[in-house]
Amino acid sequence: MAQNRKESVNPRPTDAELMILRVLWDRGPSTVREVHSALSTRQDSGYTTVLKLLQIMTDKGLVVRDESQRAHVYASRLGEHRTQRQIVGDLVDRAFGGSPAKLVLQALSGRRATHQELRDIRALLDQIEEGGAS
DSSP states (O other), X not given: OHHHHHHXXXXXXXXXXXXXXXXXXXXXXXXXXXXXXXHHTTSOOOHHHHHHHHHHHHXXXXXXEEOSSSSOEEEESSOHHHHHHHHHHHHHHHXXXXXXXXXXXXXXXXXXXXXXXXXXXXXXXXXXXXTOOO
16 A cells, blocks of 8 residues: 555656656756657657647656646656656665665676766765765
């Protein structure tokens, strides 16, 4: 029961919803037409499909809608990093038994990290060891 309550407060976006959220994070608040236009450069998607997804995302609490103008403007309710942290936390719990180390080891063994990414990971590990990050 607590699981359902958690999901209703912080719903997990679908792949299609994440694509729309990426547009909103990149562009900022946008109309359906603007989101549709941005998505059309990446894949074939219909205007009504984007509209329906944004309506669903509004109902789920993933986006907020400003209805003060004729063309409604949608914005992500949560920032990109907070959403990513939420998704990763859920993945760690469900697929890795709550172990962030297992997730990191699997991620680094499955794909090659750039030198900059490895430097960033080392810096984060140093920060965590010093007690400065959670």
